[in-house]
Amino acid sequence: MNAWPQVWPQVWPQWVAWWPWLTIAALGLFHGLNPAMGWLFAVALGLHRGQRRVVLWSLVPIALGHAVAVALAVAVALWLGGVLPYAAFARVAGAVLLGWAIWHVVRGHRMRPRVGMRAGMLGLACWSFLMAGMHGAGLMLVPALMPICATPGATLLDPSGALGPAMIALGVHTVAMLAAVCAVALVVYDRVGVAFLRTGWVNLDWIWTAALGVCGVALLLR
Template identity: 50%
Template structure:
């Protein structure tokens, strides 16, 4: 049971990230609401997963290879990237196209920036250290057993985040659809 606690912590932190609207469920729900198709909200989780996993992998790799990371530097880089993307977005857009949702690349970039700014990978470090430093048989799978465990931890974390994000995004889409149907049935609703 002792070796299960780090995995539960990794999944718990992932679920907590899934509840945060800045990590992507809000944008996924917006995709579903704008298209009137809840399945589009679930398809938006793919780019969110790519961006989130890239951020977590960056930190996990630094921990495994013993690299020192400065959180303020990472946040400053993520903020600068956000400003550059926002300026380019505003500079290239026309008013008619401003209503178009972000593309898959934009959603992945948003997810990467938010996960990096929120310290998604840094939150996993306390759970990764006991896993990577233990003498369990799983660590000895290959010469890079720590890397394999870190990838597994990243997968568990991202899967938990996506599960919660998907439930929340589709719940928002379903709730908005239910509210809209109530408004249409009400005789006093403005048309």
């Protein structure tokens, strides 16, 4: 028991260094679990064509569409970080996240793009891109990217220096999202079936909306 206070100062810096990356990966896993992000469409397309490999191939455009939407949000964040002071950037990011959460509560569930369950690969990519953008998937990465991309002591983000870490973060997020989508899609296609969604699935949109709001408030109060 007495050894823990001596160990904690050594563990704490490691946690500080790793928490943004763990958060980025966790957000990717969360997005992958959400049926609205694409795995439900991949399963439907595989069932329609009666081929398991169609499920796997469908994951490619889903991941690409998601990655492009997140990359656009990250690019805008890097640009803003290069023209706004760090504290002001945090306030703007917090206000946007909180505003996005409020928009989801008020209007988000009414603004769904319509894509048929038998959409082709291009349709899946477009759906994934639109849903990632509407959910604010890229916006949610901003709080985790700030400590990764910021130079200690700097008042502004350096877009050139932050580009490398941001691209790695995008890759980590996309791989985690793709892994989750692949795992859920194959389990549903091979074992479970889609009927369980009627009674056995949590509304992830409400959890996501709450997370957006909490992160927005945290940035505004920091």
